[in-house]
Every structure is written in structure tokens, then in C-alpha cells.
Amino acid sequence: MNVFNHFRDIIKVEIETISAAAGADGAPRISVEPPRDPSHGDLSTNAAMVLSRAAGLKPRDLAEKLAAALGAQPDIQTVDVAGPGFVNITLDPAFWRSRLDDILQNGEAYGTSTMGGGRKINIEYVSANPTGPMHVGHARGAVLGDALAGLLTKAGFDVTREYYINDAGAQIDTLARSLHLRYREALGETIGEIPEGLYPGDYLVPPAAKLVERDGDKWRNLDEAEWLPALRDFAIDEMMALIWDDLAALGIHHALFSSEREIAASGAIDEVVAGLEKDDLVYVGVLEPPKGKTMDDWESRPQTLFRSTKFGDDVDRPLKKSDGSWTYFASDIAYHRDKIRRGFDVMIDVWGADHKGYIKRMQAAVTAVSGGKATLDVRICNLVHLFDGGAPVKMSKRAGTFVTLRDVVDKVGRDVVRFIMLTRGNEAALEFDMAKVVEQSRDNPVFYVQYAHARACSVLRNAAAMFPDLKLDDSSLSDADYGRLSDPGELALIKLLAGWPRVVETAAEAHEPHRIAYYLSEIAAQFHGQWAKGNIDENLRYIIADDMGLTHARAALVRATAIVVASGLRTMGVKPVEEMR
RNA sequence: GCGCCCGUAGCUCAGCUGGAUAGAGCAGCGGACUUCUAAUCCGCAGGUCGCAGGUUCGAAUCCUGCCGGGCGCACCA
Numbered sequence: 001m002n003v004f005n006h007f008r009d010i011i012k013v014e015i016e017t018i019s020a021a022a023g024a025d026g027a028p029r030i031s032v033e034p035p036r037d038p039s040h041g042d043l044s045t046n047a048a049m050v051l052s053r054a055a056g057l058k059p060r061d062l063a064e065k066l067a068a069a070l071g072a073q074p075d076i077q078t079v080d081v082a083g084p085g086f087v088n089i090t091l092d093p094a095f096w097r098s099r100l101d102d103i104l105q106n107g108e109a110y111g112t113s114t115m116g117g118g119r120k121i122n123i124e125y126v127s128a129n130p131t132g133p134m135h136v137g138h139a140r141g142a143v144l145g146d147a148l149a150g151l152l153t154k155a156g157f158d159v160t161r162e163y164y165i166n167d168a169g170a171q172i173d174t175l176a177r178s179l180h181l182r183y184r185e186a187l188g189e190t191i192g193e194i195p196e197g198l199y200p201g202d203y204l205v206p207p208a209a210k211l212v213e214r215d216g217d218k219w220r221n222l223d224e225a226e227w228l229p230a231l232r233d234f235a236i237d238e239m240m241a242l243i244w245d246d247l248a249a250l251g252i253h254h255a256l257f258s259s260e261r262e263i264a265a266s267g268a269i270d271e272v273v274a275g276l277e278k279d280d281l282v283y284v285g286v287l288e289p290p291k292g293k294t295m296d297d298w299e300s301r302p303q304t305l306f307r308s309t310k311f312g313d314d315v316d317r318p319l320k321k322s323d324g325s326w327t328y329f330a331s332d333i334a335y336h337r338d339k340i341r342r343g344f345d346v347m348i349d350v351w352g353a354d355h356k357g358y359i360k361r362m363q364a365a366v367t368a369v370s371g372g373k374a375t376l377d378v379r380i381c382n383l384v385h386l387f388d389g390g391a392p393v394k395m396s397k398r399a400g401t402f403v404t405l406r407d408v409v410d411k412v413g414r415d416v417v418r419f420i421m422l423t424r425g426n427e428a429a430l431e432f433d434m435a436k437v438v439e440q441s442r443d444n445p446v447f448y449v450q451y452a453h454a455r456a457c458s459v460l461r462n463a464a465a466m467f468p469d470l471k472l473d474d475s476s477l478s479d480a481d482y483g484r485l486s487d488p489g490e491l492a493l494i495k496l497l498a499g500w501p502r503v504v505e506t507a508a509e510a511h512e513p514h515r516i517a518y519y520l521s522e523i524a525a526q527f528h529g530q531w532a533k534g535n536i537d538e539n540l541r542y543i544i545a546d547d548m549g550l551t552h553a554r555a556a557l558v559r560a561t562a563i564v565v566a567s568g569l570r571t572m573g574v575k576p577v578e579e580m581r
Numbered sequence: 582g583c584g585c586c587c588g589u590a591g592c593u594c595a596g597c598u599g600g601a602u603a604g605a606g607c608a609g610c611g612g613a614c615u616u617c618u619a620a621u622c623c624g625c626a627g628g629u630c631g632c633a634g635g636u637u638c639g640a641a642u643c644c645u646g647c648c649g650g651g652c653g654c655a656c657c658a
Binding site: 427 | 582583585594595596597598599601602607613617618619620639657
């Protein structure tokens with residue numbers, strides 16, 4: 001149960017009783033939130049201030065009426081009117097304690113929401129070019145997309161995880177030529193320095209050997225035109241296998257891989273552009289060179305343009321290259337229309353920071369192609385600055401200090417990578433210190449949260465050892481006498497745990513999975529803090545040797561903490577640990 | 582020149598889509614262990630939310646204009 005939504009519904013009913021006009025008017029603007037200052041109660045609503053005009057009352061007067069009505073509701077202990085017309089509600093502690101039932105009975109499914117109503121939503125993420133292994137920067141987009149997918153699933157959406165393979169264009173030819181060189185090397189030739197313009201990485205050496213094994217020297221002395229298509233296919237398959245491995249190391253598995261080449265081959269691009277032409281959204285025109293930027297090779301010439309300015313873009317965008325072939329943008333339009341046709345009217349793309357300038361045109365295209373019915377949200381991932389023990393890791397392909405995603409995952413573990421990548425908002429740059437993230441200390445958020453879960457499991461193990469007769473399965477725990485959980489710290493922890501459904505919904509709505517990481521840190525802090533109180537006052541320990549009933553009640557709280565932390569971690573794609581030694 | 586993002590404590594960052602006295606970690610200072618794992622916790626100190634206007638009951642949050650930083654800016658993907 002989302003406690004806040006629950007009482008929001010009750011408040012709406014009461015408002016309608018007080019004033020039908022107000023009830024009909026601004027219901028959507030009513031917010032019910034936890035007040036920042038806990039001394040203001042458990043819930044705070046702005047309803048009286050937002051609806052005073054429609055009700056024909058002064059905010060404070062409406063607030064007083066609302067407060068009187070709410071005071072008679074079950075589960076509500078006190079209601080106060082404060083400031084300009086806030087209505088602050090304090091709930092009965094028994095109501096909060098009963099949230100433990102909700103948690104224990106649902107297990108890790110606690111927090112699952114019906115907000116999404118099973119609506120289809122498509123998340124396209126990673127989409128790294130198949131020209132080599134993934135590097136650290138890719139990891140952030142991969143984790144963000146995957147965690148967002150997990151979050152939206154938890155929030156009740158029908159999520160499809162999708163990867164767009166950019167397997168067309170000149171880069172793939174470059175890949176194929178680079179492979180051919182390595183292939184000749186594998187056949188015994190001395191190739192020397194890799195020429196400028198080809199990919200120098202030695203990750204093409206194993207595929208080259210594999211190609212020799214499969215085809216012998218059959219491609220060796222042919223003209224490029226004869227071997228290029230075959231080597232292209234071979235190279236793409238090899239590179240995608242590499243990327244799949246890297247993703248699997250992060251625990252990421254897309255449901256669908258869409259190929260740019262297949263889109264192009266299907267004629268979808270011609271089709272979608274023809275459709276845009278029909279709507280008068282395509283024309284031939286001349287673009288102005290950008291001002292304030294030196295463009296030596298600028299050549300003013302007529303181009304086939306998409307009227308993206310009609311949908312808020314800054315300039316119209318080219319659909320054709322100078323050689324007459326389609327631009328990447330054109331095939332991306334066709335691709336997104338394909339997604340729309342597959343029934344997705346809500347789409348999310350996760351891109352790197354260098355693609356920021358591409359957002360408007362893509363959103364314009366989605367609006368145009370769908371007739372305004374589909375929406376595209378683009379989540380941009382800022383840079384990851386890699387450190388090792390406080391020293392920046394300089395990455396250079398030439399110097400051979402290039403750090404791949406795989407290197408980092410192998411070094412610190414996939415759960416650490418996943419969690420740390422979500423400890424910042426996606427638009428903020430992120431520092432990733434490979435030494436620090438495996439430290440067992442307070443300033444390592446992964447450890448701090450994992451330790452809370454492990455500590456909770458440890459308490460339950462100890463409780464079982466001390467009281468062999470105590471039933472500690474979830475259903476027995478939900479029969480415990482919660483009334484004995486009366487310490488303010490315990491109640492505060494319960495309230496935090498009860499906030500999980502709301503965190504899921506607000507984070508899902510904002511498309512911001514990093515909020516889960518912060519929320520889990522809060523729980524961990526409250527839990528560790530409560531633990532420490534037991535070192536000062538033995539009566540506050542979770543396990544009380546001569547009081548099995550109290551231990552049972554506290555075990556229920558501890559178990560509920562473990563459940564919520566585990567649920568949060570799993571939503572982020574991180575595996576909770578039961579022990580840390 | 583234009584567009585987007587960012588600017589919050591000494592440092593790294595949250596701030597729940599406009600709520601009340603702006604929060605946390607680190608660093609600093611002072612405390613707490615014959616432990617249910619101190620791998621932790623408690624306290625103190627630290628702020629003109631870049632600057633200036635505006636919108637309103639109310640602004641770190643929205644609008645405008647500056648200042649500073651980042652990214653991008655036909656045909657690559």
C-alpha cells in the first residue's frame with residue numbers, strides 16, 4: 001500500500017463532502033507528502049491551499065474544516081492546521097506498525113505498484129556500436145537503462161528492453177577492413193603498424209583466427225569488393241558476441257535486438273520519408289553554416305531536409321547525405337516508427353552525453369511520425385571519471401591503458417558497478433574510484449547498504465540460535481506483537497520501510513532509478529543507528545535474551561528491513577548479500 | 582553565435598516535479614566497544630542554494646536577464 005495515495009483518496013472524499021466545487025476542480029493538484037520536518041506529523045497536504053478558491057473559502061478556513069473531518073477518520077491520530085493552510089496528519093502508531101504485515105506478507109514483492117496498469121513501454125539502451133568491446137562509459141548507460149527497466153516493471157509497466165544495433169554505415173566497413181588486416185596477419189603476413197583510420201585494438205585477433213579456421217585463405221587475394229560483405233557479416237557477429245558477453249557480465253539481457261541494416265533493407269526508410277513528404281514535412285533547402293564555429297569544409301548546397309523546426313527543433317535536419325544515401329537520422333526515424341507500430345507509444349532512449357544535441361530532432365520525428373500520439377523521453381548519461389585510489393585513470397587507446405567495461409566488472413564485481421553507477425542523477429558527472437568502491441566503510445554506499453541487509457540476516461540467524469522454539473518465517477513473524485515496538489527509532493524505521501511503494505512510484509514517474517539508491521541508504525542509516533543504540537542501552541537490542549516476545553516483534557522489524565532492502569536492490573539489479581566477513 | 586545540461590557546506594552530492602527552520606557522506610573537532618559483526622554509531626561546527634529581477638499565500642525548484650563551467654552544433658554513428 002502506498003500510504004500517501006491511500007490518504008490522498010480519503011482527503012479527496014472529504015473535500016468533496018465539504019465543497020463539491022472544490023472536489024470537482026483541483027483534485028490532481030492535491031499533494032500528500034511526508035513533511036520534511038517529522039515534527040509536523042506523518043503526512044502533509046496542501047489541499048486546502050490549492051482548493052480554497054474553488055471552495056470559496058479562505059485557505060485556513062477550508063483547512064480547519066478538512067482537519068475536523070479527517071480527525072474522525074480511523075488510523076488518524078491527530079490533525080493540525082499549520083502555516084498558510086497546511087493540514088498535517090499524524091497517524092496512529094498502530095497503523096504504521098501494521099505496515100509490517102503488508103511487508104511480511106508480500107515479501108520482496110512489497111512495493112510493486114499497479115501504477116503502470118500493464119501499459120507497454122520500450123526502453124532502448126546501450127546500443128553501443130558493434131566495432132569493439134564496451135568501455136566503462138557504456139556501463140553507465142547500460143546500468144541506467146536496465147535499472148530503469150527494472151523500476152518500471154516494479155511500477156506495473158509492461159517493459160521491453162531493446163538494443164539497437166548500428167550495423168550499417170561506414171564504421172562497419174572500417175571494421176571489416178580492420179578484420180581483413182588481422183586476417184592476413186593470422187595467415188602469416190607481417191602487417192606492421194595498423195594504418196590510420198583502421199581499428200588498432202587487438203580484440204580483432206581472435207576473430208581473425210576464427211575466420212582462418214572457418215574459411216582458410218579464401219578471402220586473402222580477392223578484391224575488397226569481393227570480401228567486404230562476407231567479412232562485414234562475420235565481424236558484426238563476432239563483435240555482437242563480444243558485447244553480449246560484456247552485458248551478461250553486468251547481468252544485462254535485452255529482450256530484443258533490432259538491426260539498422262534490417263530496417264534499411266526492409267524499405268522502411270523510404271516508406272517513412274514518403275509519409276513525411278505527404279504531410280509536407282520534407283523539402284529540399286539550403287542550411288546556413290553554424291555561426292561562431294569555424295567550418296573550413298562547409299559547402300553550401302541543397303539538401304533533403306525534415307521540417308523538425310515545426311516541432312520545436314532549432315534547425316531542419318538532413319535526411320540524405322551528399323552521396324544521396326540516407327542519413328543515420330533517417331534510419332532512426334524509421335526505427336522509432338517501427339517501435340510505434342509494435343505498439344509502443346511510450347519510449348525511452350538512453351544515450352551518452354555527446355548525443356544531447358540529437359534529442360530535439362528525434363522527439364520531433366516521433367511526434368511527426370505518430371501524429372503526436374507517441375512520446376519519447378531521452379535519458380542522457382553524463383561522463384564517468386574513472387579513478388583508482390584517488391588518482392585519475394588516464395585512458396588512451398594508443399598508450400594501451402584503455403579500460404574496458406569487462407576490466408572494471410572483473411575487478412570490483414557487477415553488483416558494485418551497478419549500484420555505484422546509480423548513486424548520482426544521470427545528468428551529473430560521476431566519479432568512479434575502483435579502490436574506494438570495494439572498501440568496507442561508511443563512505444562506500446554499496447557496502448553500507450549491503451551491510452545493512454547482511455546485518456539483518458545475521459540478527460535473524462542469532463535470534464534463531466538463541467530461541468530454538470521461536471518461529472521466524474514471515475507468516476509467523478506477522479503474528480508478532482508489534483505493539484511492543486515503541487522506541488521512536490523503531491517507529492521511524494517502520495515509517496521509512498512503509499515509504500517503499502511511494503519511492504517506487506515517484507522514481508518510476510520521474511524515470512530516475514537513482515532515487516532507490518538514496519532511499520536504501522536512508523534505511524541503512526536508520527537501521528545501523530538503531531543497532532548502535534543497542535550498544536548503549538541493552539534494552540534496545542534486537543535480541544533480548546529473556547524476552548522472547550519482544551525479540552519476536554523486533555525480529556519482524558528486522559526481517560521487514562531485510563525484505564525492503566532486498567526488494568530495492570533487486571529492482572536495481574543488485575543481488576543482496578546475506579553475510580559479510 | 583545558437584541549443585541543451587550543470588552551478589546547493591572546504592570537497593563529493595541529495596533535495597521526493599512549488600511547501601514550513603535547505604539535508605547526507607567525506608574532511609575537521611569531541612565522544613561511544615569484555616558487540617545481537619565498532620566493517621558501526623552519537624554530538625559539534627560548517628550555507629547570501631552563482632548574481633539580479635519577476636510570478637504567488639509560499640521559490641534551491643517555475644519565468645526573464647546576466648556571470649561561470651561542461652557538451653553539442655550540415656553530410657559520421
